Amino acid sequence: MRIINFIELTRNSIIMTTNRRNFLKTATFAGAGAMASGLVSACTPKQTESNLAAIVDSVKKQHVQKFNMSGYAAPAIPIVRVGVIGLGDRGSGAVQRLSYIDGVEITALCDLRKVAVDGSQKYLTSVGKPAAREFYGDDFAWKKLIELPDLDLIYIVTPWIWHTKMAVSAMENGKHTCCEVPIARTIDEAWQLVETSEKTKKHCMMLENCCYDFFELLTLNMARQGMFGDIIHGEGAYIHNLLEMNFRKPQDDKQTDNAYTNLWRLRENATRNGNVYPTHGLGPVCQALKINRGDKMDLLSSVSTADFSMAPKEKELLSTDPMYAEFKDSHFRGNINTSIIKTALGKTIMVQHDTSSTQPYSRIHLVKGTKGMVCKYPIEHIALGEEWADEAKMKELYEKYTPEIIKRVGELAKKVGGHGGMDFIMDWRTIDCLRNGLPLDQNVYDGALWSSIAPLSEWSVANKSQSIEVPDFTGGSWKTNKPHEINLESGGTTKVLDIKEPEAEMQMNVK
Numbered sequence: 001m002r003i004i005n006f007i008e009l010t011r012n013s014i015i016m017t018t019n020r021r022n023f024l025k026t027a028t029f030a031g032a033g034a035m036a037s038g039l040v041s042a043c044t045p046k047q048t049e050s051n052l053a054a055i056v057d058s059v060k061k062q063h064v065q066k067f068n069m070s071g072y073a074a075p076a077i078p079i080v081r082v083g084v085i086g087l088g089d090r091g092s093g094a095v096q097r098l099s100y101i102d103g104v105e106i107t108a109l110c111d112l113r114k115v116a117v118d119g120s121q122k123y124l125t126s127v128g129k130p131a132a133r134e135f136y137g138d139d140f141a142w143k144k145l146i147e148l149p150d151l152d153l154i155y156i157v158t159p160w161i162w163h164t165k166m167a168v169s170a171m172e173n174g175k176h177t178c179c180e181v182p183i184a185r186t187i188d189e190a191w192q193l194v195e196t197s198e199k200t201k202k203h204c205m206m207l208e209n210c211c212y213d214f215f216e217l218l219t220l221n222m223a224r225q226g227m228f229g230d231i232i233h234g235e236g237a238y239i240h241n242l243l244e245m246n247f248r249k250p251q252d253d254k255q256t257d258n259a260y261t262n263l264w265r266l267r268e269n270a271t272r273n274g275n276v277y278p279t280h281g282l283g284p285v286c287q288a289l290k291i292n293r294g295d296k297m298d299l300l301s302s303v304s305t306a307d308f309s310m311a312p313k314e315k316e317l318l319s320t321d322p323m324y325a326e327f328k329d330s331h332f333r334g335n336i337n338t339s340i341i342k343t344a345l346g347k348t349i350m351v352q353h354d355t356s357s358t359q360p361y362s363r364i365h366l367v368k369g370t371k372g373m374v375c376k377y378p379i380e381h382i383a384l385g386e387e388w389a390d391e392a393k394m395k396e397l398y399e400k401y402t403p404e405i406i407k408r409v410g411e412l413a414k415k416v417g418g419h420g421g422m423d424f425i426m427d428w429r430t431i432d433c434l435r436n437g438l439p440l441d442q443n444v445y446d447g448a449l450w451s452s453i454a455p456l457s458e459w460s461v462a463n464k465s466q467s468i469e470v471p472d473f474t475g476g477s478w479k480t481n482k483p484h485e486i487n488l489e490s491g492g493t494t495k496v497l498d499i500k501e502p503e504a505e506m507q508m509n510v511k
């Protein structure tokens with residue numbers, strides 16, 4: 001069992017770094033014009049001392065909850081009409097995954113680049129789905145999509161600077177929203193999301209797919225059943241070498257494999273210093289620790305190494321390519337950031353970020369209790385006592401504690417794909433909750449909190465690793481909020497469609 005898991009892990013890591021949908025290879029890099037005009041870079045604000053100073057006020061905000069979105073069940077939507085914004089590497093994969101779910105109609109598509117809209121439109125037609133309405137051509141074309149009266153869900157898959165703007169606008173226009181990670185870049189943005197979701201009673205889910213990975217769900221099920229005793233500590237991380245990919249630029253006006261459109265992700269790394277991408281490691285650990293549902297984060301302290309790889313990379317590239325002049329003398333973030341968090345009940349969390357060192361992929365995923373623990377990387381391990389379980393015991397634990405959601409759609413999810421299946425489990429579960437009028441597993445408080453670790457870590461790093469208060473986005477309701485359900489006691493009725501196999505060139509990306 002453990003050997004298989006290791007192979008799976010290795011395969012996923014390879015896929016995560018090398019695979020990209022082929023049709024995007026021919027995409028025109030319209031964003032290059034925007035970058036040349038400074039349009040997009042102007043949207044990525046540099047982190048300044050005054051921005052960071054403002055965080056201290058934002059964390060102290062006393063939030064009086066207007067309406068509790070934790071456990072909130074919106075009216076059931078039997079047919080969920082979806083508009084997808086951002087059809088690059090990840091968004092085009094989302095269109096593919098959603099097309100396998102019964103009761104989903106992808107009725108509108110938007111991207112800055114027409115070629116990206118064309119790609120997803122072509123995919124829909126190739127699998128026999130109706131063409132969607134199209135919006136493209138400028139930074140704000142998405143506003144028209146969000147204003148459409150006949151949409152239920154806005155699914156956002158753009159660069160980070162757009163997430164909060166788009167999600168807030170979606171809710172204000174009467175739509176539920178699901179948004180890629182991180183959903184907010186600043187504490188103020190996180191508050192905007194909370195206030196808007198409570199005011200409009202619209203779901204605002206950050207798409208933290210790692211909460212739906214097989215081992216993470218097994219861990220959660222075991223934790224809920226008390227197998228580890230009291231959970232007292234968790235560790236998570238995003239350790240993934242993206243150095244080449246972050247610096248990769250599209251060649252000859254074409255979108256190259258795995259290049260981030262318009263170098264948007266490099267810009268994030270060149271303007272901020274802290275853990276800029278905390279949610280993958282944090283989400284599953286927070287669920288095991290019942291954060292926002294019985295406990296809350298109190299304090300965070302963060303430390304970063306210096307940068308040893310990004311500035312040298314920039315110099316090397318700039319020596320032959322003037323396009324990198326924008327990044328000359330940038331203060332790239334420190335390579336490894338380590339943040340520690342203390343909770344109200346006296347538990348601890350360590351979360352790490354390193355996307356610029358040569359290394360194997362890891363999210364750590366360590367959950368430790370008074371009677372047992374798990375650790376996922378480099379190989380899945382469980383201990384219910386002082387010894388790690390052997391192969392036979394691991395098999396037994398998998399059989400006994402795999403939660404119902406995995407039993408129901410796990411194998412189908414592996415076939416549909418998306419990071420080994422977890423992306424599809426997430427989409428299927430979210431749509432099923434909407435269709436059955438159930439609360440979503442991740443609500444606005446989770447997305448706001450997990451994303452807020454980025455700006456809080458930036459503040460702490462800039463202030464000699466001093467600790468900073470973590471805002472309570474739940475306005476105190478964490479004391480009584482109930483943990484979300486993972487065993488499909490209700491819902492679970494949505495079918496997975498056996499749709500026409502997409503052409504080989506349209507195979508889904510899983511970056």
Ligand SMILES: NC(=O)c1ccc[n+]([C@@H]2O[C@H](COP(=O)([O-])OP(=O)(O)OC[C@H]3O[C@@H](n4cnc5c(N)ncnc54)[C@H](O)[C@@H]3O)[C@@H](O)[C@H]2O)c1
Binds near residue numbers: 116138141142259
């Ligand atoms: N959860 C995961 O495992 C995972 C994996 C990869 C990426 N992501 C997230 O997905 C998001 C997108 O990442 P990606 O890798 O697809 O990047 P990408 O650069 O491949 O795609 C971004 C797309 O957004 C479009 N876009 C930019 N500004 C826009 C605007 N104003 N209006 C409409 N479209 C706009 C771009 O043209 C591009 O097609 C990011 O938030 C990233 O963090 C999550």
